Amino acid sequence: MDTDTGCELLLRIDPFSRLVPEDIKSVAHRLEMVSFEPGRFVFRQDDPSQDALLVIVSGLVELLVTSERGEEAIVGYRKSGEFFGETVVLSGQSYPGSARAKEPLTCIRVGRDVVEELIRTHPDFSEFFTTLLAERMRRLYETIQSEQNDLFVGKHELPLFNKRVGEIMAHPVNCCRMTDQVSDVSLDMAHKGVGSSVVVNNTGRPVGILSRKNIVYHLVARQSHPVGDCRASQVMNDNFETIAPEAFVGQALAILTRQRQKYLLVIRDEKPAGMLTAKDFIKSRNMGNLTLLQDIRSHRTLDELAGVSGEVDGVLNALLIEGAGTSDTLEVMSGLLERLTRAVIRISEKQMADKGLGPPPVAYCWINMGSAARHEQTLRTDQDNGIIYADPDPKEHRAPGQIKAWFQTFADMVVQGLARCGFELCTGDVMASNPLWCRSVSQWKACINQWGGSFDPEDTRNMTIFLDFRPVWGNQSLADEVRETVFKILSQAEVSNHMLTRDDVTHEKPIGFMGHIRTEKSGPNKDQLNLKTHGLVHLINGIRIYAVNQEIKEVSTLGRLEALTRQGTFDKDTAEILRTGFETLMMFRIRTNVEKLAAGEVPDNYVHPGSMSRKQRELLKDALLAVGHMQKMITRDFNRAWIGFFSG
Known part of the structure; x- marks a missing residue:
């Protein structure tokens, strides 16, 4: 077949039909014609990617999947004018199934370099592959979610969360x-x-x-x-x-x-x-732990509250048993843990009054930071919190030192109360009991100004932590006032944005050569992957920096992603890839940590890819590809010179 005929054929097939003839002719010399006899495999399941898209000129190919028991099943066919191999052409992963010639088969081999070039230069062509990946990830995620629910629930019961x-x-x-x-x-x-x-x-x-x-x-x-x-x-x-x-x-x-x-x-x-x-919900099977919603409201002492707080982990188990999705699990558990936090604050306020220290001297707002603020906390991990209190009215002649002392005593009481309820003390001391995280509005504004103009890595770390804060108790307008200062500083100091992207663009990509997952090479977690540090953190950080640039006040990762999509920062398919990647990594993290907790082990976010099923590994790879996609987006959208400067 001559070059012109091959180009004409490609132009009739989506996504090549989105191009003009000159686009195809410019890469025609890099296309290759390949043929296969009936019965011959084009590639086999688990073979390394050939880094090519195969467009069928003539013949028929059958697509097969071999189960873990060695049983082979035909899952589809491709005929003239269609293509195959698209699931791994860009990812570099191993083939999830096999392709075998059913009839004499002739194909145009379009190399990965050609596909990537067309993606870079033609948005419509790129959109096709983004949609393809998004749909594949969502289908695989829902399949794995369903299979894991079967393990918890059993196949003869309809999980409550499917009702x-x-x-x-x-x-x-x-x-x-x-x-x-x-x-x-x-x-x-x-x-x-x-x-x-x-x-x-x-x-x-x-x-x-x-x-x-x-x-x-x-x-x-x-x-x-x-x-x-x-x-x-x-x-x-x-x-x-x-x-x-x-x-x-x-x-x-x-x-x-x-x-x-x-x-x-x-x-x-x-x-x-x-x-x-x-x-x-309690009347429905397995949800008896939700009596906590009533218990938290009714308890009036810290001893009583600490007594019921241990049941929180039971709610998480119940959610898994009842087939709750990742986003539902995060919402319910975060809401429950916030209720527990508010109850500790309420009791601590009363204890301050009972000790003769009086009510709060000025209005204040208790804030959560980190995973608790992003509504991504499922187990009671360590605390990240702070206090924003109002500046005293000069007419009232209140000594700032006395006000500061009241809030420091109060913060110590709340932090220790939370610790009694299972929230561990933060090893980095990011807690309201640390004066650095307990300030008046004017002090917070001055601090943010200092962080925003600093090149000190510690200041960058503090600014990054503070970007994810959520009001939990008290006067929310104080938090809103401080947040406006954050947006103002970051909009004026472009350097700050690029400081926040530094770790993500320089971090080693989680998928290595030939599509292999990069795992720990030595130590107690050899051959394991940390789902948090090698996956979730980079999606969270990336979405955060886009949200801050758009002055989006929502702090949850999924909420930020939804807002960014609504205003057009991300197209629908890119958002779906990022969302599914996030939900996948979070799903594996939650279930792995719950299993370790049940076995008496410390939940450490590590998973062993080698112990996963083939489908689970495929989904994990897709999720890690979403991480790599985010890293590329940040490199593309933020100034390379600044990134290089801060990485040096």
């Missing part, structure tokens, strides 16, 4: 009207044995929830209304969360855990359709 809200909600809903007397509603609730009533307007739409707690607080404790004349609208809680019955259970549990409310109202056609509380 819809409508399947577990309590219904029908007890309702009352805005004008109903509270005394009548209370009697109705007692008669029906329910703890709340949804308040609706004249059209039947919900406007609030009236609970026993509302009634006791307003009519007994505060006596804010005459009992005989009080209407439901006067004492109801109009701040409530809603969800659709078609939503998955995981979304509902994440909302219940994250919010400080007891009820989640299920809405269909703008009318109440059902109600969800923690009890509805």
Whole structure:
């Protein structure tokens, strides 16, 4: 076949059809025609990549997969005008399956160098392969997730997190009207044995929830209304969360855990359709640990709180048993751990008052940093926290030293309380008990200015840590004010951005020559991979630097990724690759650490690729390729001169 005929054939096949004839002709001399007799293998499963895309000119090829038991199965065919080998042409991985000529086969061999050149110079051509990788990663991730759920749940039960809200909600809903007397509603609730009533307007739409707690607080404790004349609208809680019955259970549990409310109202056609509380999950199998949601709220002493905090790990096990996805697991566990943190702070405030030290002298905000702030904490790892407190009003003549002393005493109390509840002390001393992380608003602003203009690696480290902070308790406006200063400094000091990218662009790529995973070469973790330091950290850091450049306030990695995609920084397929890579690495990390914890070992984020199934290794490689993709993006989008300067 001559060159012109080969070029014409390529131009009829996607993604080459996205090019113009001149583009194909410019690389025609680098294309190769290859032929195979029937029965001959083009490549075999687990062979190293040939670094080529094979476009079929004539003939038929069958694609096969051999199971770990040695059983061979045909999974597809490719005919004239189609191609194969695309899954590894860019990754350099071993072939996940075999390709064998079914009929006399002739192909155009398009080398990896040609494909990469066309990707670099033609965005439409590049988009095809990005979409291909994104779809492959998502399918493989969902397959592995399902298989791992089977190991925990068993194949004959539907995991709770695969169910819809409508399947577990309590219904029908007890309702009352805005004008109903509270005394009548209370009697109705007692008669029906329910703890709340949804308040609706004249059209039947919900406007609030009236609970026993509302009634006791307003009519007994505060006596804010005459009992005989009080209407439901006067004492109801109009701040409530809603969800659709078609939503998955995981979304509902994440909302219940994250919010400080007891009820989640299920809405269909703008009318109440059902109600969800923690009890509805507890009634479902394996979720009894969610009594923690009630226990954390009810305990008033640190001893009581420390007693129940040990059950947190049981919630994580229950989530795995019930088939929770990675994002659901992160949301629920982070919400639960935040509740525990807020309870410790609340109890510590009371202890300060009981000791005669009084209430907080000025408004303050307790912040979490690190994985806790990013909502990526599943086990109770070490603490990363701080305090931002308001500058005293000069008119009140309060001594700054006395205010500082109060917050230092308070911070020590909270940090030790968290330690009693299983949150280990930070070995790097990134805790509110360290004066460096307990400052007034003006002190924080001055500190951020100093970090932003510094070339000291320690200042860079501190700035990186501080970029991921989330308000947990107190006056959030103080945190917002400080965050605005962070964005202002980084927007004015371009150097700071490149300091933050230094480690990612200079770090060795996790996939080596011939598509092999780079593992530890010696020591106690020989042949193992640290999922955190060699994978997750680089995705988290990369997404962070893009988010900071766009002044995105969200601090969770998945939340930042979603925001960056909405505003067009990442296209949909690139975002899907990064998201699936992150969820994959996090899934392996969570399950590996839980298994080690159950075996009495220390969770250390290490996994042994050699002990994984073939599918798991494929997915792990794809996730690590996403890490490499992020490193390339950072190198492309940030000034190379600055990167070189800071790497020297």
